[in-house]
Amino acid sequence: MTESSDKKDQDETLQDPTPFAGTQTMLILVGLVASGKSTFAQALEHHFPQFRRCNQDELGTRQRVESLAHRALREGLSPCIDRCNFDAIQRSHWINIARQFPGTSISVIVFDTPYQVCSARLQERTSHPTIKDPQQGQSILARFASDLQFPHPNEGHDHILYLKPSDHPRTEYTGEDIGLILQRLQASSTYFKRGNLSASNQIRGRGYEAHRGGRGHRFPSSRLPKSYSGARLNDKTSTSHIAQR
Secondary structure, three states, X not given: OOHHHHHHHHHHHHOOOOOOOXXXXXXXXXXXXXXXXXXXXXXXXXXXXXXXXXXXXXXOOHHHXXXXXXXXXXXXXXXXXXXXXXXXXXXXXXXXXXXXXXXXXXEEEEEOOOHHHHHHHHHHOOOOOOOOOHHHHHHHHHHHHHHOEEOOHHHOOOEEEEEOHHHOOOOOOOHHHHHHHHHHHHHOOOOOEEOOEEHHHXXXXXXXXXXXXXXXXXXXXXXXXXXXXXXXXXXXXXXXOOOOO
16 A cells, blocks of 8 residues: 555545544543543533543542443443543553453543643642642642553554643633544554654653553653652542542
């Protein structure tokens, strides 16, 4: 196949007005607290009702999220897993569920939002269902930043797309915005890319460190605040069910 025909096929895919029409996908969102996942997921469900938002902050436990994801797939819908999903183990729960439904693809959108942007958003956030004040939000953000690993190509996803704040500078999404993002996601290949560069080049260029065992890539230490030293939350409350936006 020639380069021109490849480009034509991709252009035709990007012009499809109904991305993922007639198919089901398990859409896994990945990103820090306040990286923009829930804003996107709410707009997705509103403009494309074939997607069912599954948000752990509102449902309370991962088991309830799993139950809703199962129900959505049984109903012919596509679950959108709206939580941090910060490492391969977290993401594997949704991949395994998707594999129980033949023909369901696995898609990932990574919200590649800098730490300081998330931190600034948390200072202004007043209506989160589990984060009660900015100080708690900053503690949870630091915890998840130290644990976050970007997806590795061997995790089993079919499509992956990285979104940065510059890709969508507005605070709200229109139906057209969501449609264009879904088109880009559906047009993406299984080859692991960040932007237009290969994963290995992009990771080296931005200071990522491969996690031991090849499970993923750590969040860049250059994005952590200077005051952060890897401390964990002082209380005994698990963060697995809070601050998943």
